[in-house]
Amino acid sequence: SLSEKDKEIVKTLWAKISPAADQLGCEALSRMFLVFPQTKTYFSHWPDLSSGSSSVKAHGKKVMEGIGEAVNNIDDLFGAMSNLSELHAFKLRIDPANFKILSHNLLVMIAKCFPKDFTAEAHLSLEKFFSRVALALSDKYR
Numbered sequence: 453s454l455s456e457k458d459k460e461i462v463k464t465l466w467a468k469i470s471p472a473a474d475q476l477g478c479e480a481l482s483r484m485f486l487v488f489p490q491t492k493t494y495f496s497h498w499p500d501l502s503s504g505s506s507s508v509k510a511h512g513k514k515v516m517e518g519i520g521e522a523v524n525n526i527d528d529l530f531g532a533m534s535n536l537s538e539l540h541a542f543k544l545r546i547d548p549a550n551f552k553i554l555s556h557n558l559l560v561m562i563a564k565c566f567p568k569d570f571t572a573e574a575h576l577s578l579e580k581f582f583s584r585v586a587l588a589l590s591d592k593y594r
């Protein structure tokens with residue numbers, strides 16, 4: 453699980469990148485749809501799934517708000533994510549394997565947009581953080 457050091461690193465990095473969260477979310481989703489096209493099946497009800505469309509923008513913002521919640525509640529990730537976990541498990545029926553795929557795309561975009569801050573140390577802590585978020589989001593699956 454996350455050490456105190458991991459938590460500090462994630463919070464510090466988030467403080468830096470959160471002003472660009474909407475754009476990062478939009479770009480991570482756009483990239484996910486291109487590189488892992490199977491993920492698009494969950495969003496077939498959207499009018500436009502192309503990169504940077506208004507649906508992708510709006511959803512990128514929501515996802516990043518979820519990540520922001522996770523950062524703000526990093527000591528109680530499972531509690532903070534429990535409603536979202538229920539939503540993804542029972543209503544949206546998202547295969548939890550996709551959480552890793554989205555996390556990967558978020559990492560890639562953070563690395564790309566904040567190369568100086570994305571040290572190996574930051575990479576490790578973020579990797580651990582996203583794994584915990586994915587685990588918390590998978591908690592309600594039964």
Ligand code: ZNH
Binds near residue numbers: 514519552
């Ligand atoms: Zn998700 C939705 C978050 C992942 C799919 N999401 C959602 C929301 C949020 C989120 C916040 C909104 C809710 C409401 O509205 O209430 N997600 C999230 C996060 C994550 C996720 C944080 C991780 C990290 N998702 C995901 C994935 C997928 C998804 C991976 C697949 C692939 N989601 C989804 C859907 C939805 C959501 C489908 C719905 C959309 C609409 O609305 O249309």
